[in-house]
Amino acid sequence: MLNSQLILNQSIIDDEWTFVALPSENEEIKKQAGKVVLFKLTGESSPSELQINETVIPQNSKIILPLSVYLKNREALKTRLKNNEIALWLATHETLHALITIEKDINIFPLIAIFVERFQDGRIFSLGNLLRTRYQFKNTLRAFGDVLQDQLFYLKRSGFDSYLIKTGKDVHEALKALQSFSDPYQGAVDIKEPVWKRRVRS
Amino acid sequence: MYQYDNIDQTIVNERVAQFRDQTSRYLSGKLTDDEFRPLRLQNGLYIQRHAPMLRIAIPYGLLSSKQLRKLADIADRFDRGYGHFSTRQNLQLNWPKLEETPDILEELSKVEMHAIQTSGNCIRNITTDQFAGVAPDEIIDPRAIAEILRQWSTFHPEFSFLPRKFKIAVSGSKQDRAIVQAHDIGLEFYYDKKQKMAIRVWVGGGLGRTPILGSVIREHLEWEHALTYCEAIIRVYNLHGRRDNIYKARIKILVKALGIEEFKKQVEAEWLHLKNSPNTINENELKRVAKFFTSMPYEKLNDQDDVFDQAIQNNKAFASWVKRSVHPHKQKGYQSVTLSLKPHGLAPGDATSDQMRIVAELADQYSFGELRVSHEQNLILADVKLKDIFNVWEKAKAHQLATPNIGLLTDIICCPGGDFCSLANAKSIPIATSIQEAFDDLDYLHDIGELELNISGCMNACGHHHIGHIGVLGVDKDGSEWYQVTIGGKQGSDASLGTVIGPSFAAEEMPGVIKKLIDVYIKQRNPEESFIDTVRRIGVNPFKEHVYA
Ligand code: HEM
Ligand code: SF4
Numbered sequence: 001m002l003n004s005q006l007i008l009n010q011s012i013i014d015d016e017w018t019f020v021a022l023p024s025e026n027e028e029i030k031k032q033a034g035k036v037v038l039f040k041l042t043g044e045s046s047p048s049e050l051q052i053n054e055t056v057i058p059q060n061s062k063i064i065l066p067l068s069v070y071l072k073n074r075e076a077l078k079t080r081l082k083n084n085e086i087a088l089w090l091a092t093h094e095t096l097h098a099l100i101t102i103e104k105d106i107n108i109f110p111l112i113a114i115f116v117e118r119f120q121d122g123r124i125f126s127l128g129n130l131l132r133t134r135y136q137f138k139n140t141l142r143a144f145g146d147v148l149q150d151q152l153f154y155l156k157r158s159g160f161d162s163y164l165i166k167t168g169k170d171v172h173e174a175l176k177a178l179q180s181f182s183d184p185y186q187g188a189v190d191i192k193e194p195v196w197k198r199r200v201r202s
Numbered sequence: 203m204y205q206y207d208n209i210d211q212t213i214v215n216e217r218v219a220q221f222r223d224q225t226s227r228y229l230s231g232k233l234t235d236d237e238f239r240p241l242r243l244q245n246g247l248y249i250q251r252h253a254p255m256l257r258i259a260i261p262y263g264l265l266s267s268k269q270l271r272k273l274a275d276i277a278d279r280f281d282r283g284y285g286h287f288s289t290r291q292n293l294q295l296n297w298p299k300l301e302e303t304p305d306i307l308e309e310l311s312k313v314e315m316h317a318i319q320t321s322g323n324c325i326r327n328i329t330t331d332q333f334a335g336v337a338p339d340e341i342i343d344p345r346a347i348a349e350i351l352r353q354w355s356t357f358h359p360e361f362s363f364l365p366r367k368f369k370i371a372v373s374g375s376k377q378d379r380a381i382v383q384a385h386d387i388g389l390e391f392y393y394d395k396k397q398k399m400a401i402r403v404w405v406g407g408g409l410g411r412t413p414i415l416g417s418v419i420r421e422h423l424e425w426e427h428a429l430t431y432c433e434a435i436i437r438v439y440n441l442h443g444r445r446d447n448i449y450k451a452r453i454k455i456l457v458k459a460l461g462i463e464e465f466k467k468q469v470e471a472e473w474l475h476l477k478n479s480p481n482t483i484n485e486n487e488l489k490r491v492a493k494f495f496t497s498m499p500y501e502k503l504n505d506q507d508d509v510f511d512q513a514i515q516n517n518k519a520f521a522s523w524v525k526r527s528v529h530p531h532k533q534k535g536y537q538s539v540t541l542s543l544k545p546h547g548l549a550p551g552d553a554t555s556d557q558m559r560i561v562a563e564l565a566d567q568y569s570f571g572e573l574r575v576s577h578e579q580n581l582i583l584a585d586v587k588l589k590d591i592f593n594v595w596e597k598a599k600a601h602q603l604a605t606p607n608i609g610l611l612t613d614i615i616c617c618p619g620g621d622f623c624s625l626a627n628a629k630s631i632p633i634a635t636s637i638q639e640a641f642d643d644l645d646y647l648h649d650i651g652e653l654e655l656n657i658s659g660c661m662n663a664c665g666h667h668h669i670g671h672i673g674v675l676g677v678d679k680d681g682s683e684w685y686q687v688t689i690g691g692k693q694g695s696d697a698s699l700g701t702v703i704g705p706s707f708a709a710e711e712m713p714g715v716i717k718k719l720i721d722v723y724i725k726q727r728n729p730e731e732s733f734i735d736t737v738r739r740i741g742v743n744p745f746k747e748h749v750y751a
Pocket of ligand 2: 617624664
């Protein structure tokens with residue numbers, strides 16, 4: 001059996017992509033009245049210039065780059081992009097705005113991945129939906145980070161087809177969760193029509 | 203009422219299986235506490251002070267007698283023989299066992315019930331007017347759209363992990379009874395100039411720590427766009443609502459931060475893309491669902507009945523109960539009857555399993571086998587013939603369901619508070635019962651007239667204290683329990699939030715404080731003027747001065 005945590009559609013596959021992380025930064029821990037801040041706010045500018053500049057871009061493999069690093073090195077990456085070697089990732093607090101204003105056609109990327117730091121962060125579902133419906137992204141849409149079995153069904157319905165299950169979690173069990181419900185009520189990305197338009201109800 | 207077809211039933215069955223699997227993974231250590239928490243909450247399961255608490259959904263407050271009997275059986279078999287009807291028209295069990303909750307859900311599924319999305323950061327149970335479909339001032343029966351909303355929001359893939367909980371209320375009457383202004387979204391139905399069903403959309407209301415009444419985001423929305431417009435609102439909220447601080451995570455904070463104009467601009471921009479998308483409701487679906495909510499097979503009756511009139515004449519206790527508990531009905535010869543879950547001295551909103559069975563029997567015998575739960579935490583038989591009201595009263599009275607206090611001071615809305623809830627700053631039930639005991643004189647109660655008293659054990663405001671004519675809030679001062687009092691709050695179309703009258707009180711002072719507030723009212727009131735109207739006319743000061751004198 002494969003030693004992989006990656007699901008594409010209904011199967012466990014090996015990952016052919018190399019993930020490029022941002023160099024870590026001393027995270028300031030912000031405190032506000034009440035709770036410790038755990039989530040970055042949507043649209044908050046991140047990562048920093050320094051992080052972007054210090055990111056090392058591997059030269060000879062298929063790589064998933066942070067959106068900010070890609071935007072900064074766009075010209076230099078043109079040929080590799082043509083060779084299908086460049087994919088993107090963004091975090092849930094980033095907006096799609098920066099991407100779609102610069103790339104009119106996002107289908108030049110064979111893969112876009114969304115990083116979810118904590119599974120309760122539901123922005124990932126809206127991002128998936130927007131990429132698929134508004135921006136017509138047709139290629140692989142991957143969720144990674146705190147990706148757990150019990151959110152897979154929602155991810156699938158929001159347009160994701162690839163899931164990198166969190167290390168330590170049982171990927172085979174997780175596969176089953178893609179079938180949790182046989183006939184969902186509302187229209188979404190995977191099944192567009194709500195149930196009342198799909199089936200004649202008694 | 204709505205009846206499941208095999209699609210609905212399959213979804214609920216699959217949910218039971220899913221939750222059984224999640225629970226067993228949790229118990230075997232495959233899911234951490236943090237991972238399991240949102241999953242159990244989305245099935246209404248809290249971990250409380252003494253035991254877990256399970257919140258069962260009663261969609262828009264409508265129940266059949268069969269369902270109520272099942273709830274009674276569940277309360278007996280899995281709990282301690284009683285349940286608590288909540289201000290959100292749900293039922294809470296205070297003593298279930300975690301391991302047994304999948305079995306409880308399975309039992310519920312047999313009567314088309316569940317606990318789906320009764321808690322958690324998702325779209326919660328849709329609430330509405332307890333007199334929907336029977337109130338004379340109703341313009342549109344909102345229940346069909348409420349059911350369509352229920353289905354649409356169930357496992358909504360995009361909106362199951364919002365920044366915070368999300369509550370939607372619908373209303374279709376002249377006088378709002380669903381508190382649309384205190385919900386994340388309030389949908390108010392009316393007929394527009396073309397006699398087409400339309401919706402006034404409220405957004406950003408909510409009580410809790412930061413009480414805010416909602417703003418109108420759209421005066422006129424054609425009904426078929428109800429779902430897609432909600433999707434636009436919730437998407438803006440999902441993407442931009444704060445996730446860094448749970449106290450600032452509700453949509454009301456986002457609306458306030460952006461201002462309603464900017465928020466509306468963003469929602470409308472989003473809606474341009476969503477308008478007419480597949481979730482647009484069509485005539486067929488509305489018809490299919492609406493046919494479950496057509497009028498009951500009423501008999502042709504007069505709006506006067508000799509048996510009823512004589513009973514009123516001959517029986518003072520009955521007459522005074524009728525005055526409070528019987529409400530007008532759109533159908534001649536029928537009335538709605540509220541059964542009080544507020545007998546003096548017991549926890550407001552609690553019903554024993556025996557009482558549930560009695561109410562089920564009453565519903566079968568006198569009200570087409572259906573009943574409603576009100577957000578004031580009482581039970582309603584919506585369609586009772588005038589001539590049957592006396593029989594209903596006698597039977598209800600024999601089971602402590604006929605305290606003649608509906609809408610009066612002792613019809614207290616109260617959260618579970620420190621006796622059950624681990625978030626509480628103070629107990630709330632003993633405050634309610636001590637006030638009820640202090641005002642046990644029924645003549646005096648009736649003389650005081652309409653008065654809503656709401657109690658919450660902490661600023662989360664489960665008891666809606668901000669909109670009580672008198673509101674009581676439990677606060678913690680150096681580890682001991684104190685109570686802050688507000689007056690001037692109100693639910694309804696002219697909703698308002700109460701004003702704090704001053705420093706807080708100890709528990710034993712509370713009945714006295716309420717007495718003083720009432721004294722001022724009695725002295726100052728004009729003929730026929732209710733407490734809230736007096737407060738609105740003369741302001742808070744006279745009350746304050748007397749209470750702190
Ligand atoms: C005993 C367990 C309970 C817990 C742990 C609990 C917890 C909470 C919390 C944390 C909030 C505030 C959420 C916010 O403002 O964002 C809240 C609000 C609310 N709860 Fe509860 N609650 C409990 C029981 C109840 C009961 C029994 C009722 C009904 C009687 C109820 C009705 C409500 C309502 C209506 C609100 C909304 C207030 C608003 O408009 O913001 N809750 N609850
Ligand atoms: S208001 Fe506070 S004490 Fe009362 S139930 Fe809600 S969270 Fe608990």
